[in-house]
Amino acid sequence: MTNGNARGLRHEMGRNFTYEILQRLGVDIVTGTYGVGNPFPTEAELCKRLGASRSVLREAVKMLTAKGLLKARPRQGTWIEPERNWNLLDPDVLYWLLERKFSPGLLLEFTQVRLAIEPMAAALAARHADAKAKEAITAALNRMKAAEAGDDDPLTSDIAFHVAILEASGNRFYAQLRGLIEAALRTSIRLTNRRKGVRLASVADHQQVADAIFASDPEAASAAMRHLMVEAMTLIEQAKETMEATGEEV
Amino acid sequence: MTNGNARGLRHEMGRNFTYEILQRLGVDIVTGTYGVGNPFPTEAELCKRLGASRSVLREAVKMLTAKGLLKARPRQGTWIEPERNWNLLDPDVLYWLLERKFSPGLLLEFTQVRLAIEPMAAALAARHADAKAKEAITAALNRMKAAEAGDDDPLTSDIAFHVAILEASGNRFYAQLRGLIEAALRTSIRLTNRRKGVRLASVADHQQVADAIFASDPEAASAAMRHLMVEAMTLIEQAKETMEATGEEV
DNA sequence: GGGCATGTATTTATCATATATAATGCTTGG
DNA sequence: CCAAGCATTATATATGATAAATACATGCCC
Structure with missing residues (x-):
């Protein structure tokens, strides 16, 4: 295992690391950290940036996709969906929006x-x-x-x-x-x-x-x-x- | 790669295999194939049954979790959430419910x-x-x-x-x-x-x-x-x- | 016998890596 | 100029190894 991850540092935000990344990315997306309708960092890039393995990151991204915040396609990359496609009626999404922005x-x-x-x-x-x-x-x-x-x-x-x-x-x-x-x-x-x-x-x-x-x-x-x-x-x-x-x- | 998977057989239901498994599990869950409030087959079991790799299966399960249909915890297994926790206001969930049941x-x-x-x-x-x-x-x-x-x-x-x-x-x-x-x-x-x-x-x-x-x-x-x-x-x-x-x- | 500490087994969670697939653009031959 | 094929580069998939969490059993102490 060559990855020096930051696992030890984290406080128990969610049940586990995947949910922590989910929250983090969710909040970042709705607060416009990455822009809207913009490209998203690549898998590899985000792994490095967040200190997460590809499994964790991919599973978090998949959950965000399920909530309409992201869309991923091979070679094209992962993109933030326009706001009208976000599932506002998903409690997580609404919470991120109201709480952080x-x-x-x-x-x-x-x-x-x-x-x-x-x-x-x-x-x-x-x-x-x-x-x-x-x-x-x-x-x-x-x-x-x-x-x-x-x-x-x-x-x-x-x-x-x-x-x-x-x-x-x-x-x-x-x-x-x-x-x-x-x-x-x-x-x-x-x-x-x-x-x-x-x-x-x-x-x-x-x-x-x-x-x-x-x-x-x-x-x-x-x-x-x-x-x-x-x-x-x-x-x-x-x-x-x-x-x-x-x-x-x- | 030792897994003789059934990829070749599939018709293009979704963009890719993960989404196909998502649809399949989503429909099965809402139509009561696994019961409600019941334990779900283990990761390994489902992989075998659906001919999917763990990555694919886990990502599909995570999406279902994001829509409130499942909940997973180590050692305890994956469980189907009671219906009241399903995100009925998620278009996928509603579609599965109305279309199939x-x-x-x-x-x-x-x-x-x-x-x-x-x-x-x-x-x-x-x-x-x-x-x-x-x-x-x-x-x-x-x-x-x-x-x-x-x-x-x-x-x-x-x-x-x-x-x-x-x-x-x-x-x-x-x-x-x-x-x-x-x-x-x-x-x-x-x-x-x-x-x-x-x-x-x-x-x-x-x-x-x-x-x-x-x-x-x-x-x-x-x-x-x-x-x-x-x-x-x-x-x-x-x-x-x-x-x-x-x-x-x- | 009853309650508590402890160990064990089992399941998901995480990490890592190799390979496949797909979309895009470029290149090259006609 | 265009089309077929090649190169490139993302995600998608497969798989093995290891960590963490916890239900359950085991056995000890009182």
């Missing part, structure tokens, strides 16, 4: 997705939710209340609430937003935390959604959820304007 | 996504669409008209129309539905083609959407698009009921 614009667009989906999910939940799903909603709401008193994490419990409703909708695609919302909320809290007088929606507003679902009132559930979404969107819009006006970094 | 239920759930997103996309398009985006919509509509006269493919032009509007919305996540809608429509046509008196929505209904967008009327655009979606959903529901009643295979 913080963009209120993208967050806004994602909230538009939530605005489309979540009210309908709430309506479906009001129609179809079974006992177990309702319990999950109640539990999440209780966590939010506990968080208000400082006994739980506000972010995690907020996520749990929205996820519970998405899953109560019975639509498997809606439930897929789970990972995406987690990525988005973890980022958006960075935005809202910084601003005085700006905070996540109140527990009371969430309570209204839950009440409507328990009352099997789809219209009310949808409206209450829409209210939450519009609220979230307003916050992000304000933050975006502030950022643009001041050129402030988040 | 035809399920009107899943198609219905996907149409619910379209029902949530596309009317809003049409509304956004009515507000923001630039000249180029409008041209794309017009072009797609013209293709649909040509298709009606037999001069173009009805499926492709229908897809193009919906994609044009999603892209005109200016929301990058909405535009992501492109690949998913393509997978879904290609499957749903199998459903509707079989039934007399059942067909895709008319060009006139699509025209209404376009007209509203060109008139910068978000409400009308949204309503017209919702009409298309409800129509599609009704068709699938009918087909589903028929299938369930007759136990018919599609």
